[in-house]
Amino acid sequence: MTPxxxxxxxxxxxxxxxxxxxLIPEGVLELSGPSRDILLEVDGKRTVREIVHHLAAxxxxxxxxxxxxxxxxxxxxxxERGVLQG
Amino acid sequence: xxxxxxPQSLICEVTHRCPLHCLYCSNPIEMQKMETELPAEVxxxxxxxxxxxxxxxxxxxGGEPLARKDLAELIQAGHDAGLYVNMVTSGVGLxxxxxxxxxxxxxxHLQLSFQDADEARANYIAGTRAHAWKLGLVPLIKRQRLAxxxxxxxxxxxxxxxxxxxxxxxxxxxxxxxxxHVQYYGWALKNRNLLMPTEEQVRYALPVVEAAKxxxxxxxxxxxxxxxxxxxxxxxCVGGWGRQMILIDPxxxxxxxxxxxxxxxFSFDNVREKSLSWIWDQSPAFERFRGDAWMSETCRSCDRKxxxxxxxxxxxxxxxxxxxxxxxxxxYSPQHGLMEELRKPVGDELLPIYRNS
Ligand code: SF4
Ligand code: SF4
Numbered sequence: 403m404t405p406x407x408x409x410x411x412x413x414x415x416x417x418x419x420x421x422x423x424x425l426i427p428e429g430v431l432e433l434s435g436p437s438r439d440i441l442l443e444v445d446g447k448r449t450v451r452e453i454v455h456h457l458a459a460x461x462x463x464x465x466x467x468x469x470x471x472x473x474x475x476x477x478x479x480x481x482e483r484g485v486l487q488g
Numbered sequence: 489x490x491x492x493x494x495p496q497s498l499i500c501e502v503t504h505r506c507p508l509h510c511l512y513c514s515n516p517i518e519m520q521k522m523e524t525e526l527p528a529e530v531x532x533x534x535x536x537x538x539x540x541x542x543x544x545x546x547x548x549x550g551g552e553p554l555a556r557k558d559l560a561e562l563i564q565a566g567h568d569a570g571l572y573v574n575m576v577t578s579g580v581g582l583x584x585x586x587x588x589x590x591x592x593x594x595x596x597h598l599q600l601s602f603q604d605a606d607e608a609r610a611n612y613i614a615g616t617r618a619h620a621w622k623l624g625l626v627p628l629i630k631r632q633r634l635a636x637x638x639x640x641x642x643x644x645x646x647x648x649x650x651x652x653x654x655x656x657x658x659x660x661x662x663x664x665x666x667x668x669h670v671q672y673y674g675w676a677l678k679n680r681n682l683l684m685p686t687e688e689q690v691r692y693a694l695p696v697v698e699a700a701k702x703x704x705x706x707x708x709x710x711x712x713x714x715x716x717x718x719x720x721x722x723x724x725c726v727g728g729w730g731r732q733m734i735l736i737d738p739x740x741x742x743x744x745x746x747x748x749x750x751x752x753x754f755s756f757d758n759v760r761e762k763s764l765s766w767i768w769d770q771s772p773a774f775e776r777f778r779g780d781a782w783m784s785e786t787c788r789s790c791d792r793k794x795x796x797x798x799x800x801x802x803x804x805x806x807x808x809x810x811x812x813x814x815x816x817x818x819x820y821s822p823q824h825g826l827m828e829e830l831r832k833p834v835g836d837e838l839l840p841i842y843r844n845s
Binding site: 412413414415416418419423425426427428429430481482483484 | 496497544545570572574596597599632633634635636637663664666705706708709711
């Protein structure tokens with residue numbers, strides 16, 4: 403996962419409509435902190451950088467570069483677990 | 489003492505009918521007939537009740553779920569209830585058109601099992617020439633938008649080829665690979681001597697699995713359920729009795745575990761008559777082995793009881809004749825010696841016993 407990757411949810415892996423979990427074939431992955439808000443932005447169209455830019459506008463006072471590092475790391479972990487592609 | 493935990497998954501054996509005759513089949517020897525199968529409208533209500541109970545995953549299994557003509561309707565009903573719908577299938581008879589219909593109805597995950605890496609041996613275990621068909625099905629599955637798991641069922645007759653089996657699974661590029669040892673319930677019990685792996689085989693398999701996990705990390709997720717016949721402590725069977733899952737058999741009986749039907753003196757409530765929440769909170773069958781009041785003093789004073797919930801009741805019953813006994817897998821069981829008996833090598837002249845219906 404890099405700032406220019408275009409992440410997409412893997413078919414058969416999805417956010418629960420209300421709970422802070424991702425439904426995966428063998429169960430659930432618990433989400434913490436802002437993970438849910440970030441995953442909600444993953445649409446298979448925008449790059450990680452674009453997603454972070456969009457989110458930064460929502461979280462006032464956030465350092466966009468710092469946020470980018472965190473989001474790349476989070477999405478990278480989810481990709482390694484098979485939740486995301488791209 | 490009603491349960492403090494909420495169930496997470498609902499396993500529905502929608503039929504016992506199946507075109508295969510696997511030697512390791514864990515379905516009961518006396519299977520439910522087609523006439524007794526729950527109709528779709530009852531399943532629909534059950535799925536709604538399951539979602540209301542907080543269940544997230546619906547596992548459609550059997551038998552072969554495809555044997556039900558109304559399978560797409562069942563999937564749709566699960567999906568409408570908001571459940572994540574998984575199906576465990578042999579794939580036999582599945583066409584691209586039908587699969588597309590199932591995915592459209594809401595199927596999100598499909599598990600296809602392979603019996604060996606070698607075609608002739610795989611067909612021998614399945615009692616059916618199914619291996620080539622399954623391989624042919626994989627490209628059709630991969631064209632659909634759904635998660636795909638390859639299940640490898642391992643036992644004495646194929647464990648020596650575990651590396652080849654993993655390589656086969658890997659070449660099919662699934663999202664997941666699941667390796668499970670045969671469980672000796674139902675029909676499988678008849679073939680136990682033929683299927684029980686030797687200690688050397690189990691010892692060979694462990695590092696093979698670990699190496700594959702490392703090699704596949706980030707590409708394919710590998711889950712392996714190891715046999716507890718060679719362990720010193722039992723595992724938490726089904727995550728603990730009446731703690732995580734509900735299984736419904738084709739006729740609608742709700743069971744706390746796949747093989748609970750063998751336990752004496754039990755009666756299982758039927759979803760035709762009772763709601764799922766009543767069954768979860770109040771039915772005597774689900775209450776029976778919750779908590780620690782039923783446990784022997786050994787378990788009750790043992791720290792591990794919060795982890796294994798006293799082990800498997802069916803295993804305790806099958807091996808000791810007493811369903812309240814300490815699971816004999818446990819080193820602290822006075823009957824732990826039984827496990828050694830089971831592990832003793834048996835001759836190679838054993839013949840397979842197939843189900844003929
Ligand atoms: S284990 Fe084999 S025979 Fe038994 S239900 Fe599954 S596919 Fe059919
Ligand atoms: S004594 Fe009972 S609770 Fe303790 S490890 Fe053995 S089976 Fe589990």
